[in-house]
Structures are given as structure tokens and as C-alpha cells.
Amino acid sequence: MSDTSEKEQPRRRQxxxxxxxxxxxxxxxxxxxxxxxxxxSTNAIAREAGVSPGTLYQFFPNKEAIAVELGGRLIHEMRETYGEALAPVDPVTPLDEVIGAAIDRFMAFNTAHPVFFALMHGPDMPGGITEAHDQLHTTLVGRIEDLLGSLLPEAPAADLTRTAHVCLGIYKAGLELVLAHQGAERAAYVQEIKNVLIRYLEPLVGDRCGRT
Known part of the structure; x- marks a missing residue:
């Protein structure tokens, strides 16, 4: 066997x-x-994948290990999403544009990966990803604060933190409704979330930035 073939075999196996x-x-x-x-159960996962439980156990010892791996990959992708969605903006940017762009990016991620909501926001979050979720939540709130700070440059830090938590809470509450619907009805719920956030933030932005 040639050296090239010997090197290719591990790569193929990988x-x-x-x-x-x-x-x-x-x-x-x-x-x-x-x-x-x-x-x-691992049996249900193996059945869904069309493999034997023994094949599954070659890669994962239990379902928590599967959830941790899946959650880790989703958290990484979510970090990329909010890096794009929550960048500070020019203060003169219309509020509906700011909210619309952020919500559209987050909804694209969550509707493409509904399991993220199932794992991260359900009552039975796997213990192995709790810490990673908490870190994600803290960082996400911080990025929302940064975005709000660009719209409300004179707002006290405590106010920005409180407002960021409320915005995230509104999004999470609405997301469950969005994921429960399809098509035009889903789009209508997405628009309702945008409307709620705009109406919540409009008085703050108007008062602090001189907007009406």
C-alpha cells in the first residue's frame, strides 16, 4: 500500500x-x-437516524452527550447570528428598521433550528448545557444593551440592562407562538413581535433622542 493510500484511509474514516x-x-x-x-431516548434517536443503538453508542454514550454536542453547535451558530443582528447602529436609523433587521435574523435562525428553543427554553434543559446557555444569555443581553446604547446614548447603564432584559423576554415569549404556526400565520406573529418591541421602545427613543 502506498504512503498516499495509508494517509487517505484515516481521512476517509474521519x-x-x-x-x-x-x-x-x-x-x-x-x-x-x-x-x-x-x-x-437513544433508541428513538437511533431509529430516527436509521441506525442501530450500537452504532449510536460508538459516537455518544447517552442522550445528554448528544444534547450537549447539538447544543454546543447551535450556541456557536447563535453567537454568529447575534454578532450580525445586534451590531450598534447609527442613532438616526429608523427604529422599525433596527427592530425589523434584528428580529428577521433571529427568526431565521430559530425557525431553521426549532430544537434550539426545545433544548434551551424548555423545562427540562440538559444539565450539561446549562452553563453554556447561561453564558449565552448573559452575552446576548450585553449585545442587546450595546445596540440599545447606540439608540439611547444618554441612558443610564441600569436602564439599558433592564430594557434589554424586557426586549429579550418579549422575543422569547413571542417565539413560542411563532414556532407553533406556519406560513402566513407565522409571518403575522413575527410582525406582532416587531410591533410590540417598536411600541415598547418608541417612547424611550423619542424621549431621549428627540424623536417623535
Missing amino acids: ARGERRIAQLLEAAAQVFCTTGYTAA
Whole structure:
């Protein structure tokens, strides 16, 4: 066997392993969304993936390990999403544009990955991703504060923090309704969330920045 062939074999095995892991994570996402984390089982995930439980155990020892891996990947992607969605803006940017752009990016992520809500906001969050979720929440609030600070440059830090928490709470509450609907009805709920945030922030932006 040539040196080139010997080097290619480990790469092929690694590629097959990565594809299998992706297959198992996709199946787990479907099962977690359908049954919730607590009721899910490794057997159900293996069945959804079309593999034997033994194959699953070659890659993950239990369902929490699957959830931790899936959650970690989603958290990484979410960080990229809010990096784009919550960048500070020019203070003269119309509020509806600021809210619309941020909500559209976050909704695109959450509707593409409904398991993120199922894992991160459900009552049975896996213990292994609790710390990562808490860090994400803290950083996310901080980025919302930065965005609000660009709109409300004279607002006290405590006010920005409180407002950021309220904005995030409104989004999370509305997200559950959005994920429960499809098509035009889903789009209508997304617009309602935007409307609520605009009406909540409009008086603050108007008072502090001289807008009407």
C-alpha cells in the first residue's frame, strides 16, 4: 500500500464519522422537538437516524452527550447570528428598521433550528448545557444593551440592562407562538413581535433622542 493510500484511509474514516455524527444530531433534533428532551431516548434517536443503538453508542454514550454536542453547535451558530443582528447602529436609523433587521435574523435562525428553543427554553434543559446557555444569555443581553446604547446614548447603564432584559423576554415569549404556526400565520406573529418591541421602545427613543 502506498504512503498516499495509508494517509487517505484515516481521512476517509474521519469523514465517515463526521457524516454519521451529523446524521445522529439531525435525528436527535427531530426527536427532541417531537417528544421533548426528557421523554426522548437513544433508541428513538437511533431509529430516527436509521441506525442501530450500537452504532449510536460508538459516537455518544447517552442522550445528554448528544444534547450537549447539538447544543454546543447551535450556541456557536447563535453567537454568529447575534454578532450580525445586534451590531450598534447609527442613532438616526429608523427604529422599525433596527427592530425589523434584528428580529428577521433571529427568526431565521430559530425557525431553521426549532430544537434550539426545545433544548434551551424548555423545562427540562440538559444539565450539561446549562452553563453554556447561561453564558449565552448573559452575552446576548450585553449585545442587546450595546445596540440599545447606540439608540439611547444618554441612558443610564441600569436602564439599558433592564430594557434589554424586557426586549429579550418579549422575543422569547413571542417565539413560542411563532414556532407553533406556519406560513402566513407565522409571518403575522413575527410582525406582532416587531410591533410590540417598536411600541415598547418608541417612547424611550423619542424621549431621549428627540424623536417623535
